[in-house]
Amino acid sequence: MENNNNREVVLSIKELQVKFGSFVAVNNASFDIYKGETFSLVGESGSGKTTIGRAVVRINETSHGDIIFKGKKINKKLNKAEDAEVIRGIQMIFQDPAASLNERATVDYIVSEGLHNYHLYEDEADRIRKVEKIVGEVGLLKEHLTRYPHEFSGGQRQRIGIARALVMEPELVVADEPISALDVSIRAQVLNLLKTMQEERGLTYLFIAHDLSVVRFISDRIAVIHQGVIVELAETEELFNNPLHPYTRSLLSAVPLPDPESEREKKPVIYNPAVHDYSQEKPSFVEIKPGHFVWANSVEIEKYKTRLK
Numbered sequence: 001m002e003n004n005n006n007r008e009v010v011l012s013i014k015e016l017q018v019k020f021g022s023f024v025a026v027n028n029a030s031f032d033i034y035k036g037e038t039f040s041l042v043g044e045s046g047s048g049k050t051t052i053g054r055a056v057v058r059i060n061e062t063s064h065g066d067i068i069f070k071g072k073k074i075n076k077k078l079n080k081a082e083d084a085e086v087i088r089g090i091q092m093i094f095q096d097p098a099a100s101l102n103e104r105a106t107v108d109y110i111v112s113e114g115l116h117n118y119h120l121y122e123d124e125a126d127r128i129r130k131v132e133k134i135v136g137e138v139g140l141l142k143e144h145l146t147r148y149p150h151e152f153s154g155g156q157r158q159r160i161g162i163a164r165a166l167v168m169e170p171e172l173v174v175a176d177e178p179i180s181a182l183d184v185s186i187r188a189q190v191l192n193l194l195k196t197m198q199e200e201r202g203l204t205y206l207f208i209a210h211d212l213s214v215v216r217f218i219s220d221r222i223a224v225i226h227q228g229v230i231v232e233l234a235e236t237e238e239l240f241n242n243p244l245h246p247y248t249r250s251l252l253s254a255v256p257l258p259d260p261e262s263e264r265e266k267k268p269v270i271y272n273p274a275v276h277d278y279s280q281e282k283p284s285f286v287e288i289k290p291g292h293f294v295w296a297n298s299v300e301i302e303k304y305k306t307r308l309k
Contacts, residue, residue, distance in 0.1 A: 016066070033172070038218050041222075042210065048225055057174055091170040103148065155189060166203075212254075216240060230293075246269070246272075284296075
């Protein structure tokens with residue numbers, strides 16, 4: 001499946017809606033993720049970003065729209081072989097490394113579980129080789145394999161979580177706030193590890209975060225989500241240099257500046273949804289310049305276009 005700029009699309013989300021009872025958590029979300037890129041989904045807590053990530057790995061059911069992985073729709077009933085292929089092809093790294101690891105299992109068991117379930121090794125020697133290789137790549141030692149999660153620090157536990165996901169040799173990794181539960185000093189190490197693994201293995205990431213300063217370092221493109229609706233999408237530097245939607249501008253104004261003087265003088269931009277008048281014309285997701293999309297109606301589009309000139 002190729003799009004018009006000839007990059008291979010690994011994941012395509014079209015008009016996605018996710019409901020919990022009568023509450024619409026995600027509405028009308030559409031975007032493509034290209035092979036080898038890091039696509040970040042950014043928004044405050046409760047904005048729907050994790051809901052989308054969990055829909056991609058099929059933890060959350062969808063009420064409308066399509067999730068297409070490598071040209072095949074996956075948010076529908078799949079047969080056993082298709083199901084196994086999708087599980088192997090899309091893996092998730094969870095936010096809380098303490099809660100997502102089985103405390104009663106050794107690291108060897110945790111990392112091997114997917115290999116066992118989907119028979120992804122030839123014999124016991126092959127399984128051990130695969131597990132030792134991935135554990136080494138994420139910066140842990142062979143002797144760690146016989147230990148239990150509680151014996152490790154938060155950063156090491158997250159490395160175990162990364163090893164568990166990557167031993168399956170997925171093409172797409174959904175990383176759900178993978179560093180927000182970690183100490184600040186460890187965050188950069190884990191981000192660097194994710195970047196290195198991506199380069200070495202040709203991985204594609206859907207990276208979910210609430211902090212724009214983190215995603216600037218790691219992302220190729222960023223989508224900003226507010227109350228279940230994607231309000232803006234652009235390449236990273238384009239989004240930072242030309243934020244159009246008032247909510248994006250508000251999120252960017254919260255990013256701390258390295259210079260204490262400028263930080264003190266900075267005025268935060270408070271987002272007020274009342275700035276939009278959608279009584280006459282409803283908004284839609286419009287490409288305002290190549291690769292830069294914004295949720296707006298025609299009046300707002302004209303205003304944004306003038307700002308870009």
